[in-house]
Amino acid sequence: MILDPRTPSGPLEQRWTKAKEEMRLVGPINRHKFKVIVVGTGLAGASVSATLGQQGYDVHTFTFHDSPRRAHSIAAQGGINAAKNYQNDGDSTWRLFYDTIKGGDYRARESNVYRLAQVSANIIDQCVAQGVPFAREYGGTLANRTFGGVLVSRTFYARGQTGQQLLLGAYSSLMREVHEKRVKLYTRYEMHDLIVKDGEAQGIVTRNLMTGELEAHTAHAVLLCTGGYTNVYYLSTTAMASNVSATWRAYKRGAFFGNPCYVQIHPTCIPVSGTYQSKLTLMSESLRNVGRVWVPRKAGDKRHPNEIPEDERIYFLEERYPTYSNMVPRDVASRNCQEWCNKGHGVGISGESVYLDFREAIAAEGEPTIRAKYGNLFHMYHKIMGEDPYKQPMKIYPGPHYVMGGLWVDYHLMSNVPGLFVLGEANFSDHGANRLGASALMQGLSDGYFVAPYTVANYLASKINTQPLSTDDEVCKEAIDNSRNTIDRLLKSKGNQSAESFHRRLGKILFDKVGITRTKEGLQEAIKEIQELRKDFWENVRVPGDANYVNQELEKAGRIIDFIEFGELMARDALHREESCGGHFRAEHETADGEAKRDDENYAYAAAWGFNGIDEEPTLNKDELKFEFAKLTQRSYK
Amino acid sequence: MSKSMKLTLHIWRQANRHAKGKFEVYTPSDLTDDMSILEMLDCLNDQLIADGKDPVTFEHDCREGICGTCGIMINGMAHGPDRGTTTCQLYLRRFKDGDTLVLEPWRAKAFPVIKDLLVDRAAFDRIQMAGGYISVNVGNAPEANSILIPKEVSSEAFEAAVCIGCGACVAACKNASAMLFVSAKVGHMSMMPQGRPERHDRVLNMVAQMDEEGFGSCTNTLECSAACPKEISPKWIQRLHGEYIQAATVTRR
Numbered sequence: 001m002i003l004d005p006r007t008p009s010g011p012l013e014q015r016w017t018k019a020k021e022e023m024r025l026v027g028p029i030n031r032h033k034f035k036v037i038v039v040g041t042g043l044a045g046a047s048v049s050a051t052l053g054q055q056g057y058d059v060h061t062f063t064f065h066d067s068p069r070r071a072h073s074i075a076a077q078g079g080i081n082a083a084k085n086y087q088n089d090g091d092s093t094w095r096l097f098y099d100t101i102k103g104g105d106y107r108a109r110e111s112n113v114y115r116l117a118q119v120s121a122n123i124i125d126q127c128v129a130q131g132v133p134f135a136r137e138y139g140g141t142l143a144n145r146t147f148g149g150v151l152v153s154r155t156f157y158a159r160g161q162t163g164q165q166l167l168l169g170a171y172s173s174l175m176r177e178v179h180e181k182r183v184k185l186y187t188r189y190e191m192h193d194l195i196v197k198d199g200e201a202q203g204i205v206t207r208n209l210m211t212g213e214l215e216a217h218t219a220h221a222v223l224l225c226t227g228g229y230t231n232v233y234y235l236s237t238t239a240m241a242s243n244v245s246a247t248w249r250a251y252k253r254g255a256f257f258g259n260p261c262y263v264q265i266h267p268t269c270i271p272v273s274g275t276y277q278s279k280l281t282l283m284s285e286s287l288r289n290v291g292r293v294w295v296p297r298k299a300g301d302k303r304h305p306n307e308i309p310e311d312e313r314i315y316f317l318e319e320r321y322p323t324y325s326n327m328v329p330r331d332v333a334s335r336n337c338q339e340w341c342n343k344g345h346g347v348g349i350s351g352e353s354v355y356l357d358f359r360e361a362i363a364a365e366g367e368p369t370i371r372a373k374y375g376n377l378f379h380m381y382h383k384i385m386g387e388d389p390y391k392q393p394m395k396i397y398p399g400p401h402y403v404m405g406g407l408w409v410d411y412h413l414m415s416n417v418p419g420l421f422v423l424g425e426a427n428f429s430d431h432g433a434n435r436l437g438a439s440a441l442m443q444g445l446s447d448g449y450f451v452a453p454y455t456v457a458n459y460l461a462s463k464i465n466t467q468p469l470s471t472d473d474e475v476c477k478e479a480i481d482n483s484r485n486t487i488d489r490l491l492k493s494k495g496n497q498s499a500e501s502f503h504r505r506l507g508k509i510l511f512d513k514v515g516i517t518r519t520k521e522g523l524q525e526a527i528k529e530i531q532e533l534r535k536d537f538w539e540n541v542r543v544p545g546d547a548n549y550v551n552q553e554l555e556k557a558g559r560i561i562d563f564i565e566f567g568e569l570m571a572r573d574a575l576h577r578e579e580s581c582g583g584h585f586r587a588e589h590e591t592a593d594g595e596a597k598r599d600d601e602n603y604a605y606a607a608a609w610g611f612n613g614i615d616e617e618p619t620l621n622k623d624e625l626k627f628e629f630a631k632l633t634q635r636s637y638k
Numbered sequence: 639m640s641k642s643m644k645l646t647l648h649i650w651r652q653a654n655r656h657a658k659g660k661f662e663v664y665t666p667s668d669l670t671d672d673m674s675i676l677e678m679l680d681c682l683n684d685q686l687i688a689d690g691k692d693p694v695t696f697e698h699d700c701r702e703g704i705c706g707t708c709g710i711m712i713n714g715m716a717h718g719p720d721r722g723t724t725t726c727q728l729y730l731r732r733f734k735d736g737d738t739l740v741l742e743p744w745r746a747k748a749f750p751v752i753k754d755l756l757v758d759r760a761a762f763d764r765i766q767m768a769g770g771y772i773s774v775n776v777g778n779a780p781e782a783n784s785i786l787i788p789k790e791v792s793s794e795a796f797e798a799a800v801c802i803g804c805g806a807c808v809a810a811c812k813n814a815s816a817m818l819f820v821s822a823k824v825g826h827m828s829m830m831p832q833g834r835p836e837r838h839d840r841v842l843n844m845v846a847q848m849d850e851e852g853f854g855s856c857t858n859t860l861e862c863s864a865a866c867p868k869e870i871s872p873k874w875i876q877r878l879h880g881e882y883i884q885a886a887t888v889t890r891r
């Protein structure tokens with residue numbers, strides 16, 4: 001099936017304005033009659049809840065966290081992009097658009113990306129007005145830094161904790177709406193299923209994590225803002241609880257999954273050390289502004305880094321990409337790091353890391369300046385590694401970090417199931433096959449503050465004079481039973497292995513075979529191995545306790561079985577895409593000089609998979625990408 | 639290389655809000671010095687599950703010191719012995735082979751224990767709700783650089799804004815006072831020009847809510863600041879007093 005993304009036509013810069021003008025509105029006196037469910041309180045969920053609340057809709061917001069402020073967005077470090085051109089260095093809406101399309105290796109929709117670039121400036125205005133303490137210059141104006149894949153300084157930041165400051169801004173706006181009783185907040189509630197009736201999304205099933213109670217909540221529209229699924233790899237930079245369940249269960253109810261194989265492996269993570277290591281810690285991309293990446297020229301050189309003289313080091317990014325040097329996009333940097341390690345130049349005990357060196361920056365700018373800008377990252381590194389990065393280079397290695405894939409949405413951020421909207425990292429929309437640094441925060445807030453409030457209203461306008469579905473309806477009962485059955489099945493399993501042990505095994509299959517470099521054989525093996533793992537899970541997992549009170553193992557097991565099922569879809573998507581683009585690198589498809597080789601003739605589309613049953617092959621639907629403004633070229637950072 | 643370690647763990651086990659809890663003793667195998675405290679609990683839980691026992695419930699998420707979800711008393715100290723460190727950032731290499739660790743939940747009337755090491759900190763959200771915001775609707779914001787803020791002012795406000803809402807300040811205080819938390823929130827917002835218009839109502843409402851939640855009063859022992867993983871200064875408490883007095887005198891209620 002060819003999908004209709006409902007993109008407007010006409011000049012690129014007028015499309016969003018035109019679309020907004022054509023949208024239907026809901027008058028202020030009617031808004032309270034419309035009930036909207038928001039799942040998630042990260043940047044996307046908190047911002048859209050607050051905005052719809054301010055406008056007067058009856059908003060019901062759910063999170064499995066104990067507080068909205070704990071959402072994973074809190075962990076974002078480096079910054080948020082906006083085309084303000086405060087540095088007068090040639091930035092513009094067009095350039096942010098173009099950088100994003102090119103950075104995503106021409107696999108995103110032009111209309112969406114242009115809109116994102118247009119509203120980026122409003123985001124900064126909104127956040128500043130909320131009191132977000134962005135970094136500033138001595139004159140009192142806002143400061144900027146540079147991120148990968150671009151040649152301008154357009155990233156706004158709040159030391160190394162931009163995500164926390166932006167989320168606290170959105171959270172405080174949300175809490176104001178809760179106080180005003182325009183948003184009802186449900187914390188420690190996990191969405192278990194999507195309720196679909198007459199082909200439309202009309203509610204969700206939740207489990208109260210404190211009491212175990214399953215309930216149906218119905219509404220005129222459901223907004224999923226549930227974040228990304230990077231944790232499918234087990235070891236990733238995302239928070240431990242981040243998962244795919246909300247979007248995966250919506251997929252099983254008919255929503256299409258877009259580009260599940262597009263994953264971003266971030267070049268600068270603290271490398272794996274112990275067997276019980278539970279997660280990877282990111283060292284922000286902003287460090288590549290001042291740090292230089294290198295390995296010893298001689299393979300297997302075991303000397304202390306400070307003893308390796310300058311001419312015996314190879315600064316491989318600077319050599320291969322003189323224009324962007326250490327600031328190439330993430331996919332390019334990660335692949336190069338892995339290549340050098342595979343050739344035996346890797347450092348550290350496992351040989352699976354490269355150096356990120358600050359010696360020159362410290363000498364040039366002084367330790368206090370570096371400390372002021374990056375102190376918390378250096379501190380984090382020191383804690384974990386027990387080595388002082390002011391005195392010796394950091395060791396870093398690529399790790400799964402972000403997913404460009406997610407539920408398929410049209411220009412209105414609505415999925416193919418009417419009434420189901422998807423915002424933030426949970427959707428597949430704006431980053432193509434690779435996301436540029438500092439663009440996820442921008443997208444989450446753009447979706448939540450500036451896009452969905454219009455497009456959701458447009459949808460609601462067609463529902464005037466209708467009531468939300470009764471929670472006694474048969475479909476609600478069926479959905480609750482469905483959730484209960486899964487829970488019972490987990491608790492009844494008679495094995496003796498923890499759910500987590502299956503997650504570790506899944507992660508290894510995926511990192512090795514659906515990771516930085518993929519091959520046809522590897523992907524075919526991965527599909528088989530994941531199917532076996534799923535079988536093994538149901539035979540050998542053990543979930544202690546019962547379903548009537550807090551049971552963290554039960555929560556975890558439910559998320560892990562979804563990851564296992566989903567992992568198979570990732571591998572299938574990667575197998576079908578016979579080209580390399582951005583983060584999806586197929587060894588069979590590379591250019592003569594080893595870069596990703598796209599096949600625009602056959603693959604210039606977003607793949608949107610439809611569910612047919614757990615043991616059936618999914619259906620491939622296509623969202624054809626048209627490039628009317630950005631010229632399709634081989635991406636070059638040389 | 640990682641070194642293996644033996645530790646004796648005394649862990650608070652409590653089945654639910656109303657149950658009477660007690661300490662249980664565990665000596666998990668396979669511990670190494672490069673594990674964090676939370677990874678040690680993961681390791682213990684794997685062993686408890688394999689033995690058919692109930693794993694220890696504890697809360698955590700980012701595991702890199704920013705989300706504020708983790709937090710336990712370790713040998714009587716909130717987040718353990720190191721300054722400026724959350725529980726998830728504390729590694730076993732900090733302890734000696736053979737040591738005994740006593741792990742307990744935050745203890746405060748306003749933070750009831752839900753299970754084992756997991757407590758309910760929703761009181762913080764309710765304090766935030768009472769006034770911890772700047773009222774600006776989407777669409778109302780002026781151009782960002784039209785509000786000039788001296789670098790010193792924004793840097794200082796930032797020192798308060800770094801609060802991760804973990805509750806260690808409350809847990810460390812013998813009165814279970816939430817003054818450091820409230821003062822950081824009030825301090826950040828009232829320093830920024832954007833937060834000025836509502837500053838009086840904000841401080842009065844947040845303090846009133848804090849009292850209602852059952853947090854204790856502040857007697858200036860400053861344990862809060864010593865335990866704060868973000869090392870928020872006690873000067874914000876002094877400022878809070880100032881803000882409060884000013885607000886109480888100008889606002890007639």
Ligand SMILES: Cc1cc2nc3c(=O)[nH]c(=O)nc-3n(C[C@H](O)[C@H](O)[C@H](O)COP(=O)(O)OP(=O)(O)OC[C@H]3O[C@@H](n4cnc5c(N)ncnc54)[C@H](O)[C@@H]3O)c2cc1C
Pocket residue numbers: 039040041042043044045062063064065068070071072073074075076077078079080081162163189190191192225226227228237238239242243245246282401402423424425426437438439440441442444
């Ligand atoms: C370490 C790190 C650093 C980063 N740094 C940057 C950066 O500098 N710049 C940048 O632009 N991007 C950065 N990113 C990416 C960015 O942080 C995320 O993409 C973005 O914050 C996602 O926001 P979100 O609102 O979509 O989802 P999240 O913030 O992940 O929120 C998801 C929400 O959904 C809820 N939820 C999920 N499932 C359910 C369910 N079933 N039931 C109920 N609730 C549910 C959760 O409780 C949570 O509230 C970083 C990411 C990482 C991992």
Ligand code: FES
Pocket residue numbers: 698699700701702703704705706707708709724725726727
């Ligand atoms: S788990 Fe997030 S601060 Fe420790």
